[in-house]
Amino acid sequence: MDEIIDINHQSVAVLPYYVDETGDVYIFGEIKDENFYSEPYRNAFTFIGGNFKCGGSFKDDSPETTYFRILFDETGAKEENIKNESVGKDTYSTILNDSSIEIDTGYKLKPIKDMEEIGQILIDNPQYVADYLVHVDDNEVVYNPIDYLSRIYTKQLSKEEFVKFQNIINDNDGALTSDNKKYGSKTVCYKISDMNKFEIPFSWGYDLTLNMLIASGHIPSGENINDITLIGSVSVEDVTSKLSDCLTYKEFENAGYRYKNNNN
Numbered sequence: 001m002d003e004i005i006d007i008n009h010q011s012v013a014v015l016p017y018y019v020d021e022t023g024d025v026y027i028f029g030e031i032k033d034e035n036f037y038s039e040p041y042r043n044a045f046t047f048i049g050g051n052f053k054c055g056g057s058f059k060d061d062s063p064e065t066t067y068f069r070i071l072f073d074e075t076g077a078k079e080e081n082i083k084n085e086s087v088g089k090d091t092y093s094t095i096l097n098d099s100s101i102e103i104d105t106g107y108k109l110k111p112i113k114d115m116e117e118i119g120q121i122l123i124d125n126p127q128y129v130a131d132y133l134v135h136v137d138d139n140e141v142v143y144n145p146i147d148y149l150s151r152i153y154t155k156q157l158s159k160e161e162f163v164k165f166q167n168i169i170n171d172n173d174g175a176l177t178s179d180n181k182k183y184g185s186k187t188v189c190y191k192i193s194d195m196n197k198f199e200i201p202f203s204w205g206y207d208l209t210l211n212m213l214i215a216s217g218h219i220p221s222g223e224n225i226n227d228i229t230l231i232g233s234v235s236v237e238d239v240t241s242k243l244s245d246c247l248t249y250k251e252f253e254n255a256g257y258r259y260k261n262n263n264n
Contacts, residue, residue: 005133007257008146010249012066013049014122014153015210017219018162025192025221027210028165030177032203033184044203045195047152048122048177048187050074052249062248063151068123074177075119114168118176118187121161126153129218131243133257134205137233149239149257152209154218165189192221199226205234212238 016028029048032041050070052060060066132150157165166189168176174186190200202210207226213219216238246252253259 004256004258005147007252007259008148010052010063010066010252010259011049011134011148011150011204012052012063012070012153013047013150014067014126014155015047015213015219016122016155016157016165018157018159019220023220023222025219026162026189027192027219028187028189029206030180030185031174031188031200033186036184041203044201045188045190045206046203047206047209048074051148060249064247067126067153071119071123074179075115075122114172115176118165118168121157121165122155124155126155127218128152128244129154130213130216130238130240132209132212133237133239134209135235135237136205149243149252150209150236151243152213154213192223192225196223196226205236208234208236212236 018026020026029045032044032046034042036042050066050073052063052066060069128151130152132152133147134150135147136145138145169187169189174180174188176187180186194200201207202225210219211224214221214224242255243252243257246255249259
């Protein structure tokens with residue numbers, strides 16, 4: 001091992017997509033609200049997912065554990081591999097069995113059941129496709145340059161799942177996750193060609209990531225995304241060949257990526 005790269009955190013995300021009868025590709029993600037507290041994120045598209053930081057409050061041992069924890073935390077979806085001690089404070093499982101309880105986010109039983117349905121779709125056989133090393137220069141969001149790893153899963157939706165996903169989005173005005181309610185964001189669905197037409201911006205270099213997924217054939221689109229990012233200078237390097245066999249964060253570190261603040 002020749003080089004050690006310090007990693008600020010680990011991102012784990014999923015990109016659900018659907019290919020219709022004409023070959024048009026639709027993708028699902030999140031759009032931050034125009035009043036979101038951090039201006040560079042406002043109205044920007046990001047993949048569905050979250051972060052893990054070694055030495056932080058969660059004790060995930062692998063990207064797969066992080067993936068399932070995030071979906072449980074965000075949607076209440078059930079997975080036997082999720083450890084109770086990994087569940088975050090945003091989880092709404094405590095009110096799933098009591099339709100009379102309303103918490104400060106405004107959730108009641110039906111929206112939570114809808115959230116669970118989305119989570120279950122995404123838990124069912126996601127496909128690991130790539131690992132990327134993302135470098136972000138210092139700007140108004142990141143005050144010091146950082147490098148982080150991003151493990152990407154995809155989930156190709158059947159027509160039935162696609163219709164269900166869209167119906168649940170419409171029924172709940174896009175509020176399908178705990179982050180949607182807390183931070184004024186929405187789960188959305190876009191046709192890739194429409195994202196270019198309407199110049200939809202991206203956060204965290206996900207436009208670059210999406211184009212790399214298209215180039216590698218993991219997203220079967222004949223059209224790339226225009227480069228519109230709101231986080232300043234971002235570069236994305238494909239490190240899948242180095243990490244594809246790594247199942248745990250310990251193996252990531254053995255491959256030369258050292259997580260900062262690793263207290264383990």
